[in-house]
Amino acid sequence: xxxxxxxxxxxxxxxxxxxxxxxxxxxxxxxxxxxxxxxxxxxxxxxxxxxxxxxxxxxxxxxxxxxxxxxxxxxxxxxxxxxxxxxxxxxxxxxxxxxxxxxxxxxxxxxxxxxxxxxxxxxxxxxxxxxxxxxxxxxxxxxxxxxxxxxxxxxxxxxxxxxxxxxxxxxxxxxxxxxxxxxxxxxxxxxxxxxxxxxxxxxxxxxxxxxxxxxxxxxxxxxxxxxxxxxxxxxxxxxxxxxxxxxxxxxxxxxxxxxxxxxxxxxxxxxxxxxxxxxxxxxxxxxxxxxxxxxxxxxxxxxxxxxxxxxxxxxxxxxxx
Numbered sequence: 661x662x663x664x665x666x667x668x669x670x671x672x673x674x675x676x677x678x679x680x681x682x683x684x685x686x687x688x689x690x691x692x693x694x695x696x697x698x699x700x701x702x703x704x705x706x707x708x709x710x711x712x713x714x715x716x717x718x719x720x721x722x723x724x725x726x727x728x729x730x731x732x733x734x735x736x737x738x739x740x741x742x743x744x745x746x747x748x749x750x751x752x753x754x755x756x757x758x759x760x761x762x763x764x765x766x767x768x769x770x771x772x773x774x775x776x777x778x779x780x781x782x783x784x785x786x787x788x789x790x791x792x793x794x795x796x797x798x799x800x801x802x803x804x805x806x807x808x809x810x811x812x813x814x815x816x817x818x819x820x821x822x823x824x825x826x827x828x829x830x831x832x833x834x835x836x837x838x839x840x841x842x843x844x845x846x847x848x849x850x851x852x853x854x855x856x857x858x859x860x861x862x863x864x865x866x867x868x869x870x871x872x873x874x875x876x877x878x879x880x881x882x883x884x885x886x887x888x889x890x891x892x893x894x895x896x897x898x899x900x901x902x903x904x905x906x907x908x909x910x911x912x913x914x915x916x917x918x919x920x921x922x923x924x925x926x927x928x929x930x931x932x933x934x935x936x937x938x939x940x941x942x943x944x945x946x947x948x949x950x951x952x953x954x955x956x957x958x959x960x961x962x963x964x965x966x967x968x969x970x971x972x973x974x975x976x977x978x979x980x981x
Contacts (some may be wrong), residue, residue, distance in 0.1 A: 693755030698726035803834030
């Protein structure tokens with residue numbers, strides 16, 4: 661039985677079930693942070709973070725739940741932050757859109773569209789100067805392609821020949837706007853063939869396909885000493901922000917959603933495991949362990965204390981030791 665297949669599934673399962681717990685408990689109004697949910701995006705986060713390994717560095721964006729959990733596998737810090745408690749990754753000050761765990765390779769996420777991309781390029785430059793062999797990756801939505809800082813960062817990375825990975829998690833939407841009303845180009849991949857970077861594209865929601873592509877992009881960045889760009893498709897299951905569906909708004913249809921559900925990454929990977937030697941009871945046991953871990957993390961977050969008022973200005977300015 662393939663441990664890689666199981667590990668990728670467990671990453672995705674933790675992300676999905678963690679967000680289901682958010683949906684369950686958010687109406688209790690104890691989590692005060694806005695939620696940009698990752699349902700539908702699990703395969704991208706799991707594949708990218710697993711391929712990067714513990715030494716790889718990831719810079720995320722406001723839809724950061726999946727990336728954080730895939731990179732850290734630490735639901736205690738995750739729920740602690742969502743509940744605004746001292747057990748959170750930023751001791752309750754960051755919330756959902758600014759998750760970070762630098763010691764585990766998730767450098768930071770930002771609520772400002774595309775703002776993590778130049779920071780990732782800076783980290784890649786530092787890694788190149790240090791010759792430490794560490795790869796750096798920026799994950800962002802397709803809405804970031806309209807930001808000038810994306811093009812500036814890509815251009816700089818190409819000019820300086822930095823081994824950095826640009827991963828566009830493309831759900832075909834910037835909030836509610838589709839590409840045809842936003843883009844003055846047909847496809848981003850055609851545009852980027854004119855840049856000094858390797859370009860990869862994949863529409864599959866199969867986590868192992870994406871893992872293989874990410875591994876190829878990493879090898880290209882290392883061997884060629886220049887950036888790799890990946891555009892990976894997925895479907896956002898919930899509204900742009902919040903815990904609810906939004907098919908009544910009119911910019912997309914439930915039929916479209918149900919079509920994508922047939923390609924749900926967790927369903928695909930679970931079927932693969934069952935066809936490759938895992939039995940239903942064994943797989944259910946693995947899932948139960950994760951369920952128990954997540955429920956325990958929520959309990960601990962709810963019981964943990966809030967940070968004291970004296971911490972309000974901590975971390976705002978540089979403080980010498």
